Amino acid sequence: MRPELRNGDAKPDDPEDCVVGYVRIEPADPAALGPLCESVRAFCRAKGLILGPVFIDREVSGSEADRIGFTALTDVLALPFVKGVVMPSLDHLSPTMDVRVRLMKLFLRYSTPVHVVEEVELGADGACA
Template structure:
């Protein structure tokens, strides 16, 4: 019997990380890098490098983002991973960067998506659970 894919040494799709770190501690940076690495391990992605933007004054064409665009042009690169949309910059810059990533043919993956208001789950009666069923919020 063949081992499961999870038990074989296989290379997943290649992704590059992008972090926008303005005045953050080394511990925070390390935690964000670890979060990207863990996400990639859990989703069978190959994290090939991380670009860090530390300059808020450069606009959408920072050195880190330009470097990211350069590697996205390489063959077999699947996409970009970031902890949250805010790591692409303020809304106007983030929108431009998102368009540039998509125009390169790459995907933008977010560990944590945009924040949305929490919607209460309507309860019209008792909740019945069946063995093997997991309730999920839509």
């Protein structure tokens, strides 16, 4: 089975430094996929990042660590021009902390920065704003 991808802004015939996206949808809601991918694309535009492909896992539980889209995503992290991963929230990895940590360790293996669209903003005192 092949992973599902959405095209980003990077040109496939001219690799340059880019980030890749990741979206997990459980349950598979076709209406939600477009806005989630667009949030990743808009984040990249706002931050000046070139977005490569967005890897998608549909109907995959957050408790499952073995995923086709995520496995394909980690395969491209070894490419020298892939400089990070962008996802709408860390819940796209998993809402379960032990699975989330297990998947995050794969990013650490490649020293890959993870950018999250829905980041928690902290005030000057370190409290959530």
